[in-house]
Amino acid sequence: QVQLLESGGGLVQAGGSLRLSCVDSGRTFRTLQMAWFRQAPGKEREFVATINRSGTGTDHADSVKGRVTISRDNAMRTVYLQLNNLKPEDTAVYYCAGGLSVGEHARFKYAYEYWGQGTQVTVSS
Numbered sequence: 001q002v003q004l005l006e007s008g009g010g011l012v013q014a015g016g017s018l019r020l021s022c023v024d025s026g027r028t029f030r031t032l033q034m035a036w037f038r039q040a041p042g043k044e045r046e047f048v049a050t051i052n053r054s055g056t057g058t059d060h061a062d063s064v065k066g067r068v069t070i071s072r073d074n075a076m077r078t079v080y081l082q083l084n085n086l087k088p089e090d091t092a093v094y095y096c097a098g099g100l101s102v103g104e105h106a107r108f109k110y111a112y113e114y115w116g117q118g119t120q121v122t123v124s125s
Contacts, residue, residue, distance in 0.1 A: 001115040002026045002097050009119030012086055017125070019079040022096030022116055029077040035112060036070060036081045038121075040092040046051040048094070049081060064090075070101035080095060086123045091116040 008020040020036070026053040035050035047058045049070035058070050079096055097112035105111035 002028055002032070002098055003027045004098060004114055004116035006096050006119040008096065008117040009094060009121045011122045011124065012122055013025075014087055014125050018086065018121060020083065020094055020096075020119060020121075021035075022079045022081075024098065026077075027079035029098075030074050031100060032114070033100075033102040033106060034072055034079040034105065035097045035099070036079075036094055037097060037109060038090075038094045039118075040089075043092075045095065045109055045118040047069075047107040050102070051079065061107075067117050083121070086121075088123045088125045091121060091123050093120050 003025040004022050005021045012018055012036055019032055031050055036048040037045050038048050039045040047061050051058045051070045051072050055072045067085045072079040095118045096116045099112040100112040102111040
């Protein structure tokens with residue numbers, strides 16, 4: 001069974017960095033395409049980044065490209081999101097997600113069966 005648990009969020013000043021982690025307590029992590037989404041107050045949950053099962057392929061949203069990097073360690077059953085040069089508009093709850101058969105739908109919430117509970121990132125100006 002897949003259980004995703006995020007950590008690493010917090011309060012940071014604009015220009016600062018954070019590294020989010022998401023651990024899968026189950027034994028199927030290697031079979032999952034993983035992704036990060038975020039949801040700001042009053043807004044829809046939006047795609048941030050995704051990484052394939054082997055970690056050799058990634059995709060990042062245009063809004064974070066160059067500032068954010070997704071990576072994974074299959075031995076540790078963990079996916080990471082490195083956030084650099086943070087801006088106030090990056091303030092949101094960040095969720096990790098896992099999907100078994102994402103295919104070409106990797107940027108869409110409906111492609112992912114498993115979700116963590118979220119971790120809050122707040123960026124002050």
